[in-house]
Amino acid sequence: MSLIYDTYDLAIVGAGLSALSVIETGLGGLRVLLLDYQAEPGGFLRPALPLPGFEVAWELLQSVELSGALTASYRATVVGLLPAFDESEPHTLVVRERQGTNQAQARRVLIACGSLEATREHAQIPGSRPAGVMTPILAHQLLARGYLPGHKAVVYGDALYVRATADRLRSVGLEVTLLSPVAVVPVRVEGFPRLERVVFRDVYAQEHAIDAHVFIYGAGMMANTHWLKGSGVETNADGSIVVDRQYRTNIPGIFAVGTVVRPSLDHADSLAMGKQVAAILQGGAR
Amino acid sequence: MGMQSETRQVEQVDILVIGGGIVGSAILRELARYEASVVLLERNPDICDGTSKSNSAIVHTGFDAPPGTLEARLLAEARELWPQVIERLHIPYLQTGALVVATSEEELATLEHDILPKAARNGVTLPRLSREEILENAPYISPGILGGALIEGEGVIDPFWTTRAYCESAILNGAQVYTGEAVTAMTIEDQRMLVQTSGGRRFSASLVVNAAGLWSDEVARLVGDDSFTLKPRKGQFIIVEEDHGVSQIVLPVPNRISKGILVTPIVFGGVLLGPTAEEVESKADFATTAEGLETIREGIGRLVPSMTEAASAGSVRQFAGLRAVSSTGEYIIRYSTVCPRLLHVAGIRSTGISASPALGRYVGDIVKDALGLSRREYFIEELPEYLSEARAGEGDVVCLCRSITRGELLAALRSPLPPTTLDGLKRRTGAMLGECQGNLCIPRLMELFQQQLGRDPLALNKNAEGSSLVVARLAGEEGGCDEPHL
Numbered sequence: 001m002s003l004i005y006d007t008y009d010l011a012i013v014g015a016g017l018s019a020l021s022v023i024e025t026g027l028g029g030l031r032v033l034l035l036d037y038q039a040e041p042g043g044f045l046r047p048a049l050p051l052p053g054f055e056v057a058w059e060l061l062q063s064v065e066l067s068g069a070l071t072a073s074y075r076a077t078v079v080g081l082l083p084a085f086d087e088s089e090p091h092t093l094v095v096r097e098r099q100g101t102n103q104a105q106a107r108r109v110l111i112a113c114g115s116l117e118a119t120r121e122h123a124q125i126p127g128s129r130p131a132g133v134m135t136p137i138l139a140h141q142l143l144a145r146g147y148l149p150g151h152k153a154v155v156y157g158d159a160l161y162v163r164a165t166a167d168r169l170r171s172v173g174l175e176v177t178l179l180s181p182v183a184v185v186p187v188r189v190e191g192f193p194r195l196e197r198v199v200f201r202d203v204y205a206q207e208h209a210i211d212a213h214v215f216i217y218g219a220g221m222m223a224n225t226h227w228l229k230g231s232g233v234e235t236n237a238d239g240s241i242v243v244d245r246q247y248r249t250n251i252p253g254i255f256a257v258g259t260v261v262r263p264s265l266d267h268a269d270s271l272a273m274g275k276q277v278a279a280i281l282q283g284g285a286r
Numbered sequence: 287m288g289m290q291s292e293t294r295q296v297e298q299v300d301i302l303v304i305g306g307g308i309v310g311s312a313i314l315r316e317l318a319r320y321e322a323s324v325v326l327l328e329r330n331p332d333i334c335d336g337t338s339k340s341n342s343a344i345v346h347t348g349f350d351a352p353p354g355t356l357e358a359r360l361l362a363e364a365r366e367l368w369p370q371v372i373e374r375l376h377i378p379y380l381q382t383g384a385l386v387v388a389t390s391e392e393e394l395a396t397l398e399h400d401i402l403p404k405a406a407r408n409g410v411t412l413p414r415l416s417r418e419e420i421l422e423n424a425p426y427i428s429p430g431i432l433g434g435a436l437i438e439g440e441g442v443i444d445p446f447w448t449t450r451a452y453c454e455s456a457i458l459n460g461a462q463v464y465t466g467e468a469v470t471a472m473t474i475e476d477q478r479m480l481v482q483t484s485g486g487r488r489f490s491a492s493l494v495v496n497a498a499g500l501w502s503d504e505v506a507r508l509v510g511d512d513s514f515t516l517k518p519r520k521g522q523f524i525i526v527e528e529d530h531g532v533s534q535i536v537l538p539v540p541n542r543i544s545k546g547i548l549v550t551p552i553v554f555g556g557v558l559l560g561p562t563a564e565e566v567e568s569k570a571d572f573a574t575t576a577e578g579l580e581t582i583r584e585g586i587g588r589l590v591p592s593m594t595e596a597a598s599a600g601s602v603r604q605f606a607g608l609r610a611v612s613s614t615g616e617y618i619i620r621y622s623t624v625c626p627r628l629l630h631v632a633g634i635r636s637t638g639i640s641a642s643p644a645l646g647r648y649v650g651d652i653v654k655d656a657l658g659l660s661r662r663e664y665f666i667e668e669l670p671e672y673l674s675e676a677r678a679g680e681g682d683v684v685c686l687c688r689s690i691t692r693g694e695l696l697a698a699l700r701s702p703l704p705p706t707t708l709d710g711l712k713r714r715t716g717a718m719l720g721e722c723q724g725n726l727c728i729p730r731l732m733e734l735f736q737q738q739l740g741r742d743p744l745a746l747n748k749n750a751e752g753s754s755l756v757v758a759r760l761a762g763e764e765g766g767c768d769e770p771h772l
Contacts, residue, residue: 037686044726077683096691100681116687116722121603124524126574129605131753138725138755145729147743147756172760187576193753213757222721226527226687 007090008033008071010281011106013078014113014224015066016043017057017267018258021274022110024064028282032070033104035095037077041066043114045161045267047140052167053160056271073097081109081231083251087286091253108253108286110277111233111241115259118220120189125217127189130196133215136165136265143172150213154179154198156186157218159265165216177210181219184208189215221263238263246285247277253286294486299323301653302481302491304469304505306333308445309634310497311452312642316650317495318459320659325491326453326461327483329468329501331747332710333703334449336499338638339713340572340607341521342550342558345379346640347439349405349412350540357617357637358408360644365439367643372443375451375669378553381441384535385420386412387427387434389588393539394432401539402435412437426531428591440535442553445639446713450703452642455669457702459662465706466751469498472508472628479627492657495629495649496622500569500610502632506622513623514632518569518608521561522578525603526596527721529557536589545636547585549593554716559586559597561607574604602721609636619649629653672701673714684734685727687720695731699738709749711735728755 008031012019015036020043023034034041042049042061050058066072073095080094090105117135132150136157142149151174155166158180166178184200187207191197197209223240225233234242234250240263241256243249249256257277258270301317303310306328317324330336345368348361372379386401388394405412412435420427420434453463467483472494474480481489498505503516529551538546550558562578587594612618612633622628631649634641653659676693684692698705698714705711708718711731718724718731732755735741747753 037683075682077686077689079683079689096681096683096689098679098682098692100678117725119602119721119723119725121601121723122721124579124598124601124604126576126579126604128573131748131755134755135722135725138728141729142756143760145743146760148758148760149755150757190573192570192572193748193750224686224721226721227689 008104008106010108010110011035011091011093011104012110012112013093014043014111014258015041015072015074016112016114016258016270017045017060018270018274019110019112020060020064021271022112022257022278022281023066023070024060025275025278026282027278029069030281033106034066034070034072035076035078035093035104036074039074041072044116044137047137047144048161048165051161051164053164057267060271078113079227081228081233081254083232083254087252108255108281110281111249111254111256111260112258113224113260115221115223115263117218117265118222120186120215120217122222123217123219125186125189128192130189130192130194132195132213133189133217136162136216136218139165139169139214139216143168148172148174151175152212153177153214153216154210154212155216155218156181157265158182159218161265162216162218165218174214177212179210186217218265221259221265223260223263225260246280247273248285255281294488296480296488296490297325299325299489299491300657301325301493301495302327302479302489303495303497305497305499305502306330306449306453306463306465307336307338307497307499308334308449308452308638308642309499309631309645310495311449311456312646313495313497313631313649314456314461314463315452316646317653318456318461319650319661319665320654321662322657322659324456324461325489326456326463327467327469328463328465329484331466331706331749331751332713333453333463333465334446334713335749337607337609338445338449338499340523340605341445341609341636341639342548342561343442343445343553343639344535344550345441345443346637347410347437348408348637348640349410349437350401351408351637353404353407355616356619357635357641360617360641360648361637362409363644363647364641367647371643374667375448375455376671377443377448377451379441379443380551380553381439382534382551384437384440384537385415385424385427385434386437386537386539387420387431387589388539389428389431391432397433397435397539410437410439424534424536426590426592427536428589430588442535442551443639444553448639448642450714451669452646454672454702455666458666458669463703469505469508472505474509474625474627477627493627493629493653495631495653497631499634500608502630506628506630509622509625509628511622511624511628514618515613516610516633518566518571519611520564520566520571520606520608522574522582522606523558523560523604524579524582524597524601525552526557526559526593526600527602528596528600529555530590530592530596532557532590532593538589547582549586549590557593559593566608569608572606572608574606578606579604603719603723610634673697675700684730685715685717685720687722687726688716690715690717692734695734696738699734704739707747707749708755
């Protein structure tokens with residue numbers, strides 16, 4: 001492991017909407033290192049954009065300046081965080097990228113690595129395990145690469161993002177059934193090797209089998225914090241990071257923002273949180 | 287297709303092994319030691335895709351095997367062989383030890399009067415532990431237990447890794463492995479076995495080893511041998527990411543049907559809860575059920591109460607496997623009743639992994655004697671660590687949840703027995719096994735398959751034939767590939 005990065009004023013883990021909102025708002029000349037797993041900025045929402053209802057996010061992505069005092073590194077995945085022993089020392093991030101595993105140091109760290117979509121497995125929906133069961137991000141990525149995941153889909157969820165996903169699938173010719181968690185719960189997946197149907201139960205305990213080749217499960221988010229295991233950063237039972245009103249974690253100099261703090265499929269307040277955090281960081285908070 | 291198979295040359299081989307599970311693969315490796323041409327046929331797209339894949343992954347000591355049986359003997363021999371196999375094939379193994387705990391007076395009596403004496407006859411010493419001794423060392427165990435015993439020699443392994451290592455070692459020593467080739471017909475002609483496959487291959491072999499696991503009764507029936515039948519018994523499992531302090535295998539006192547519902551550490555981290563034991567009709571029924579998952583949660587609650595919550599909220603995956611229950615109740619290792627050139631290795635119950643080193647050797651000896659084979663001058667014992675042969679400039683992470691790099695994935699795709707399916711890549715690398723279950727990285731994995739093996743995403747299956755993740759190209763779209771080319 002080698003040290004190839006200088007010590008920065010601020011390292012931002014993740015180049016999703018909340019991080020971009022921080023950068024757009026301005027960091028007053030701080031030397032910033034931006035690190036992201038993906039090949040380009042925009043976060044886990046990127047493969048879905050542009051998407052109706054997410055125009056502001058799309059505009060931000062088009063307009064944000066990722067240059068100047070900012071060093072952006074993509075396909076650079078932070079796999080570990082070693083907090084400083086005391087406030088005079090910088091924090092260390094372990095980063096995996098093409099050339100190998102490196103360390104980056106920064107006086108302050110902003111964790112903005114987002115959330116992952118909860119899966120059918122996470123919800124423990126029983127049944128067979130066929131091809132065709134996925135979360136929205138996989139469907140968007142396959143479409144972006146020019147492939148159809150199937151011809152008939154059942155989409156489960158009621159977030160704006162999930163409804164927009166259903167519309168997107170319709171627009172490329174899929175027959176889509178959109179079902180809301182308020183009305184039904186999925187109780188069984190059937191078919192192998194390809195999905196044949198999903199059985200839902202309604203509020204009257206009646207079961208309904210929906211024939212489909214694709215089951216898009218969009219009913220929740222899980223904070224992307226597994227890489228923080230052992231770092232000492234405090235998380236809630238659901239994995240999201242515990243922060244105070246200043247977005248400070250329990251470790252001095254380490255902040256968190258966006259859906260890693262408040263998981264939301266709609267990124268409901270990622271942009272607003274980003275603006276607040278920018279002001280706090282400009283103020284030199286630690 | 288029909289015409290092709292008619293004109294295709296018959297491949298002459300000495301020994302044909304049917305079945306690429308842990309048993310067939312262990313046998314293949316031992317057969318590769320001899321001056322003989324050896325071929326393995328596996329019906330599924332990848333090796334280790336049946337009973338060998340979905341189980342507790344425990345290397346048992348055989349403490350509760352029926353004493354005096356071939357199974358007990360081979361399990362005892364395997365205990366001696368494992369350390370060398372693990373070292374030479376670089377198999378990840380954790381000697382966790384196991385705690386048998388009794389939760390009722392009845393179980394305590396079974397432990398005292400049945401299990402402990404049986405273990406002694408099998409050559410395994412089980413120190414008896416009081417309730418207090420157990421709770422002191424393993425405070426996560428339910429305070430409701432009455433006592434138990436420690437089985438020091440038990441450990442956990444990765445079944446896929448082990449099967450792959452056996453196969454790759456055999457390949458390194460000249461054996462051949464064909465996947466996606468089911469045996470469709472088998473006849474005996476002029477003392478040779480003629481075997482046809484679903485892919486249109488034809489073989490003529492001196493001897494056929496039937497190691498087809500749950501399907502070995504069907505293979506026997508191809509030559510009119512109905513001397514045994516195998517019934518599937520389903521076992522459902524729940525995988526939990528956090529180990530909640532559990533560092534040992536914890537199991538209830540075994541009963542006649544099964545070892546019950548266990549808590550088993552996974553060799554790569556996390557914990558496996560299960561299995562259930564359900565008699566099912568279909569040999570293709572791998573579905574989990576709400577009842578089955580509930581049975582596991584209840585069973586776990588009696589052993590490790592803190593795990594009950596994790597079993598409902600902290601699980602990344604649930605799955606079901608099928609094990610074979612034979613009509614004889616014992617290992618069936620003998621020649622077919624109707625065909626002297628067909629050797630059955632069937633009914634291996636749930637001890638296939640544990641017994642595999644000894645099973646391979648035992649069957650290897652039978653075949654050697656039958657065909658009068660001599661040992662090869664050179665046999666490469668040590669298996670290169672193919673999967674860690676990442677190259678420079680491939681260090682970027684593809685599977686975010688498990689931090690699996692592009693280099694690790696490419697090393698698997700370049701290995702001697704490369705994956706042909708997404709699940710194959712998953713089992714070789716651990717990619718797609720984390721929180722997001724591959725939803726984030728699958729498109730990049732598809733690109734790596736295309737780049738390294740020339741596999742069109744439309745023809746890339748998740749596992750079985752017909753399980754591709756994409757079914758058509760989007761009209762008018764080129765479709766970008768953002769993976770850097772080599």
